[in-house]
Amino acid sequence: MRRTRTRTALVAGAAALCLGITSCGSDDAGAGGSLEAPGPEALEGQDGPVQVEFWHSMDSTNGQVLNGLIDAFNAEHQGEIKVTGSFQGDYDTTLAQHRAAIQQGNTANIVQIFDLGTQFMIDSGQTVPAQSFVDKDSYDTGPIEDALLNYFTVDGQLRSFPFNNSTPLMYINKDAFEEAGLDPEQPPKDLAEIREYAEALTVKGPGGQVERYGFGAAVYGWFIEQFMARAAVPYCDNGNGREGRAEEVLFDDPNVVELVEWWQGMIDDGLAAPLGRNLDDAQSSFTSGRAAMTLESTGAMGGFLEQSSFEVGAGYFPLIHADDPAGSIIGGASLWINGQGHSDAETRASWEFVQFLLTAQSQSVWHAGTGYLSVNTEGYDGPEASERAAEFPQFSVAADQLANSETNINTAGCMMGVMSEARMTAEEAWEEALVTDTPAADALTAATEKLARKIDEYNASVG
Incomplete structure (x- = not known):
């Protein structure tokens, strides 16, 4: 099952995200709606089912599984609440549609927004903080994966509800490992081991032409974020943007420079496939057997x-x-409930649906059907998830990785209004170092300085 991923910038200019939206940077709801969670009494005395519009980015198999959950919820709440799911396109498109809807005063009740849009969603001042629902109902977040709560908690408040979330893994060709005399139950754990394994896995034909590379993965900005977190290096300053607004990114850190130089050496020595930034090419390189190891999301499993x-x-x-x-x-997206412009009944009905999606039963279905994490850890014990894990034990690796992960500022990820542009800028610098004579340190430093201007523009636009 493939996850929906963004490869383009959110908008042409960073400041454009908030310019023209009068509520950016505001903590109040403005006219026509509350940013406080209503109680269950808001659903009393309704003449018919409360209509809830849900904008999302799930298509193909993922969309079918989501539609099944929507149908199940509607059947349970027939005559009381009716949720209508509406596919808006990929993550970038959904956020752009939501931004336009804010300007027009016509937002959906619930919108699924990818992780990189978190700071913008907070700045837009349109949504009821998830913490408000948690506090109103004394909702137990205990079963929710700690790493996900860590990411979506800002200034001590849970801002949105995790839903379709993933984490990247190392994938290996076990047949190739056995052929090379390597233990397929022991994938490499660090860059030095990847190189060591790649030397054994790489196969060259007559004339030295590579028939199988030991390693091959896309130049994908999310991987830099992951490597930095695992090295306890923040991605941006001011506590990853969680102790104050981020003012600069730190991907010119020596650890990142070393990573890019290592990558370049692997390609130069014919041990890694030169795949560039195309995710589809990288996936095909692995599934075709041309690269024996790769990095990808759990969503690719x-x-x-x-x-x-x-x-x-x-x-x-x-x-x-x-x-x-x-x-x-983590990667993926979370659910935001719009308050401004919506009645208390609609907001409460939206929360009822989100609670349904977060149940262990729903998450068992979701995880088994899509490959995304079960954000409710009890979902892994559900019949659908258990059956899937018994057939494909690889699915449990991501859950184990998160369970063994410390929750701190570094693993929380950077909170910044131009995260999408930061990711793309990092990719551009990374690729520049691979395909030109520009040293990795110079490319990453120049990219850091380039992005600083966009961060300044965005921060100025939200006051």
Whole structure:
């Protein structure tokens, strides 16, 4: 099952995210709606079912599983609440649609927004903080995965509800490992081991042409965020933007420079496939057997198992150094409930639906059907998830990785209004170092300075 991922910037200019939205930076609801969670009495005395519009980015198999959950909820609340799901496109498109809806005063009741949009969603001042619902109902967040709560908690408040979340893993061709005399139950744990394994896994034909690379993965900005977190390096300043507004990114850190130089050396020595930034090419390189190891999201697990002619193994995302403290950050999206412009009945009905999605039963169905994490850890014990894990034990690796991850500022991830542009800028610098004569340190430093201007623009736009 493939997850929906963004590859483009949110908007052309960073400041454009908030310019033109008068409520950006505001903590009040303005006219027509409350940013405080209503109680269950808000649903009393309704003439018909309360209509809830849900904008999301789930299509194909993921969309089918989500629609099944929506139908199940509507059947349980027939005559009281009716949820209508509406696919808006990929993550970038959904956020752009939501931004336009804010300007028009016509937002959906619930919107699914990817992790990089978190700071903008807070700044827009449109949504009821998730913490308000938790406090109103004394809702027990205990079963929710700690790493996810850590990411979506800002200034001590849970701002949105985790839903379709993932973490990257190391995937291996177990058949190739056995052929090379390597233990397929022991994937490499750090960059040095990846190189050592790649030397054994790489196969060259007559004339030295590579027939199988030991390693091959996309130049994907999310991986830099992950490597930094696992090395206990914040991605941006001011406590990853959680102790004050981020003013600069730190991806010119020596650890990142070392990572990019290592990557370049692997390609130069014919041990890693030069795949660039195209995620589809990187996936195909692995499933075709051209690269024996790769890095990808848990959301790619289903597709890898279905499309590969060899046995697929999975291990923890690697460290830069063997003695790095590890830790793991998440990807994917969360659910935001709009308050401004909506009645208390609609807001309460939206919360009832979100609670349904977070139950162990729903998460068992969701995890088994899509490959995303079960954000409710009790969901892994559900019949659907248990059956899936028994058939494909690789699915449990991501849950184990998160369970063994410390929750701290570094693993919380950077909170910044231009995170999407930061990710793309990091990728551009990374690729520049790989395909030109520009040293990695110079490319990353220039990218850091370039992004600083966009951060300043965004911060100025929200006051």
